[in-house]
Amino acid sequence: MKKALFAFAIILNAVPVFCQQFVSQTKQQKAFSITASDLPAIYADPQDDWLCMKAATLLQHDIALVTGSKPTLLSQLPAAGQKTIIIGTIQGCAAIRKLIAQKQMNVGSIKGQWEAFQIQTIDTRSSAQSNTLVICGNDKRGAAYGVFELSAQLGVSPWYWWADVPARQQSAVYIKKGVYSYPSPSVKYRGIFINDEAPAFSGWTKEKFGGINHLVYEKVFELLLRLKANYLWPAMWGNAFNDDDTLNPILANKWGIVMGTSHHEPMLRAQTEWKRYGKGAWDYTKNESGLKTFWTNGIRNMGTHESIITVGMRGDGDEPMTDGTATALLERIVADQRQIIEKVTGKPASQTPQLWALYKEVQDYYDKGMRVPDDVTLLLCDDNWGNIRRLPNPADKPRKGGYGIYYHFDYVGGPRNYKWINTNNISRIWEQMHLAHAYGADKIWIVNVGDLKPMELPISFFLDYAYNTRKWNEDNITGFFTEWATQQFGADHAAAIATLLQKYSVYASRKKPELLNEKTYRIGANGEFDKIVEEWIQLRQQAEQVEKTIPSNMKDAYFQLVLHPIQAFENLHQLYYAVAQNRLLATQNNTSANQWADKALQYYIADSLLSIKYNKELANGKWNHMMDQTHIGYKYWQEPKQNRMPEVTYLNKPVAAGNSPLPDAGITTDKTATSLPAKDKLSLPASAYTKAIHTSGIRWKPIPDIGKNGSGMTSFPVTASVPLSKGSPCLEYEVHTTAGDSLRITAFFSPTLNFLHSPGGLRFAVSVDNGTPQVISLNQEENTHAWDLWVANNNIVKTSRQFFGLPGKHTIRYWMIDPGVILQKLEIDVNKPE
Numbered sequence: 001m002k003k004a005l006f007a008f009a010i011i012l013n014a015v016p017v018f019c020q021q022f023v024s025q026t027k028q029q030k031a032f033s034i035t036a037s038d039l040p041a042i043y044a045d046p047q048d049d050w051l052c053m054k055a056a057t058l059l060q061h062d063i064a065l066v067t068g069s070k071p072t073l074l075s076q077l078p079a080a081g082q083k084t085i086i087i088g089t090i091q092g093c094a095a096i097r098k099l100i101a102q103k104q105m106n107v108g109s110i111k112g113q114w115e116a117f118q119i120q121t122i123d124t125r126s127s128a129q130s131n132t133l134v135i136c137g138n139d140k141r142g143a144a145y146g147v148f149e150l151s152a153q154l155g156v157s158p159w160y161w162w163a164d165v166p167a168r169q170q171s172a173v174y175i176k177k178g179v180y181s182y183p184s185p186s187v188k189y190r191g192i193f194i195n196d197e198a199p200a201f202s203g204w205t206k207e208k209f210g211g212i213n214h215l216v217y218e219k220v221f222e223l224l225l226r227l228k229a230n231y232l233w234p235a236m237w238g239n240a241f242n243d244d245d246t247l248n249p250i251l252a253n254k255w256g257i258v259m260g261t262s263h264h265e266p267m268l269r270a271q272t273e274w275k276r277y278g279k280g281a282w283d284y285t286k287n288e289s290g291l292k293t294f295w296t297n298g299i300r301n302m303g304t305h306e307s308i309i310t311v312g313m314r315g316d317g318d319e320p321m322t323d324g325t326a327t328a329l330l331e332r333i334v335a336d337q338r339q340i341i342e343k344v345t346g347k348p349a350s351q352t353p354q355l356w357a358l359y360k361e362v363q364d365y366y367d368k369g370m371r372v373p374d375d376v377t378l379l380l381c382d383d384n385w386g387n388i389r390r391l392p393n394p395a396d397k398p399r400k401g402g403y404g405i406y407y408h409f410d411y412v413g414g415p416r417n418y419k420w421i422n423t424n425n426i427s428r429i430w431e432q433m434h435l436a437h438a439y440g441a442d443k444i445w446i447v448n449v450g451d452l453k454p455m456e457l458p459i460s461f462f463l464d465y466a467y468n469t470r471k472w473n474e475d476n477i478t479g480f481f482t483e484w485a486t487q488q489f490g491a492d493h494a495a496a497i498a499t500l501l502q503k504y505s506v507y508a509s510r511k512k513p514e515l516l517n518e519k520t521y522r523i524g525a526n527g528e529f530d531k532i533v534e535e536w537i538q539l540r541q542q543a544e545q546v547e548k549t550i551p552s553n554m555k556d557a558y559f560q561l562v563l564h565p566i567q568a569f570e571n572l573h574q575l576y577y578a579v580a581q582n583r584l585l586a587t588q589n590n591t592s593a594n595q596w597a598d599k600a601l602q603y604y605i606a607d608s609l610l611s612i613k614y615n616k617e618l619a620n621g622k623w624n625h626m627m628d629q630t631h632i633g634y635k636y637w638q639e640p641k642q643n644r645m646p647e648v649t650y651l652n653k654p655v656a657a658g659n660s661p662l663p664d665a666g667i668t669t670d671k672t673a674t675s676l677p678a679k680d681k682l683s684l685p686a687s688a689y690t691k692a693i694h695t696s697g698i699r700w701k702p703i704p705d706i707g708k709n710g711s712g713m714t715s716f717p718v719t720a721s722v723p724l725s726k727g728s729p730c731l732e733y734e735v736h737t738t739a740g741d742s743l744r745i746t747a748f749f750s751p752t753l754n755f756l757h758s759p760g761g762l763r764f765a766v767s768v769d770n771g772t773p774q775v776i777s778l779n780q781e782e783n784t785h786a787w788d789l790w791v792a793n794n795n796i797v798k799t800s801r802q803f804f805g806l807p808g809k810h811t812i813r814y815w816m817i818d819p820g821v822i823l824q825k826l827e828i829d830v831n832k833p834e
């Protein structure tokens, strides 16, 4: 009976769930303790996968960081009874198999489950404390994820090396008695693309590692595993992962990192390799055999390394193929590439993972009917600006290869490069990737992270969400900042730092710094510039206050993860604000313009001083060159070679009597009063509705912080469209007019693209009182010019004119038709034509 109960208990405990807190600071009955004075040994079976021993070495290192003492690493199982952490896979570790055979472990819930793992305490001595801790993976990555889950809970951040985050020191920690079983991740392949890597990443690696070689890649692999990712597109600007350092692919495979090449580099060969070794033209109609030889070598070089092969073909160097590229030709190219894969691997092509990226013009081929075999993953893409272009149609037959997403946190291209600092809104990343997951794009998620630093925050979010898409939702998304701040800076500082990061995420995503200039916002009482600058000043002051409370060993991490981006962005706004003031006052012949010119120069200098601080002083120069990216003085989409001071005007005249002194940065705020005389404007945040009508299984909900000034309203579930009818879901806003007969309603949205590919674009409707709703498409006129504005302004603006009878109380209704539409605010004017 006792035995039966025991087995039952194990089965109950082993239901796999993410997010289990098994490390405690307090001593517990039957817990497994790790204390400086009584360290466990760490054991991995030398016959098991290389990664298990590697993970064991890293755990040894992490425990030393936490406790100050280094555990012994064993390749032989110690005598029974000795306190040991066993790390291994079900198949590869004899000690784990023995524990299973002895019924001390039940791995039923993880066995055969991709990257699943189990952490379990075992007491083989019937004493007060457990003497064995098993970290068991279904496979090698599962085992490594188990180790890094433990490390993270012990207080070692995944960013300990990449952002100098100090480990949380403690002399004793306890792994609570139990079986902690973690399921397969939500998204199968989760990774990053190191791209646009000059001047920052390339300059830094050259100085610190002698180039982009295996020494730096090992750091990347470790980071990926600590973030529970598994997939990498390597740097390719003049770099070739497989060719530059032959240890690169060997070590990637040992570390369990699935390698690919970017969307436009087929058959696992870098574009740079074609430059080095390609013979003839990059043109299949003219040079089929040259290309086939080149590609065959890519697959030969892959050997048995876990990889995802990019198939298809674009023009040489991330360009479209020649005009009029025939889809039939492309289909033939893919068929030929698969033949090569088959021939070299000796297996049906369907047994080697492949992707076809529907990037830029390639999506047009797909739209025109080009198809690839069912086992190839269709990698759907964003527009390079974080807005997903297309999602699977739920009505389509499921594909064996499924769908994935290629997303961007950094980009080189129009309307302007953005590659200096982090400008990504966490709520928007969540919303777009949630949409992707809801529509079934869950096979591959890969994100372009530029130089990797300083994208620590969005990288963490993207990979964390890819690992477990159930973790974050519209109700708890702000909790991410607290969790992340706790992981990097500990609970004492988490709340304050989370607030800073949360505000930064909103402010920094309003406008890319490369697009910012003195004309971006209007200065003065009716403009926004004063308010925006004031918000940045306050944020910077708060960040500097928090900095004073941070222990000295956290200062480096705090600077790079929190303070620098805030100071740098604030300073840039101050610079352009000063230039704007200078220009305005100069046109008024007001010599106060000179003071603003001086100020502007100071901010310009301060910008470079901040970069110098990051490069030269931070962590004793560890990150030199990471802040080399130019960002001031753009004239067109491509970056300037050097930062350039914006032009300012100096006046020679003395200040005339009556000339104003240096004007103050007065603050203008949105008016939220509800009475509206003619010629007046009312600005209503989307969340300021008076009534929400939820119908047809649709609920309105706010997504916090997704907008330029806060939350946005959208409908859930995100897969449902609703034909417009009287009973449709809508939001009501009440206004009072004192004059006029019509309202111009301007609605501001997040720049969601027509991911449904419906002929009319994503639609909503607007009505006033009992008037007929006017149906408006968010993106019907999608063309390059319109899109440039959407992404540059990070919104889509739509207006409609609605008539009402007599002044008085009126109800504006905003009707839902299509999903994924995020309303940020409404501006309402009386008697203004559309």
Ligand code: REL
Pocket: 195, 196, 236, 262, 263, 264, 317, 318, 384, 411, 412, 413, 448
């Ligand atoms: O952001 C992108 O996807 C592309 O611009 C890049 O993939 C591309 O490789 C570019 O860096 C240069 O070739």
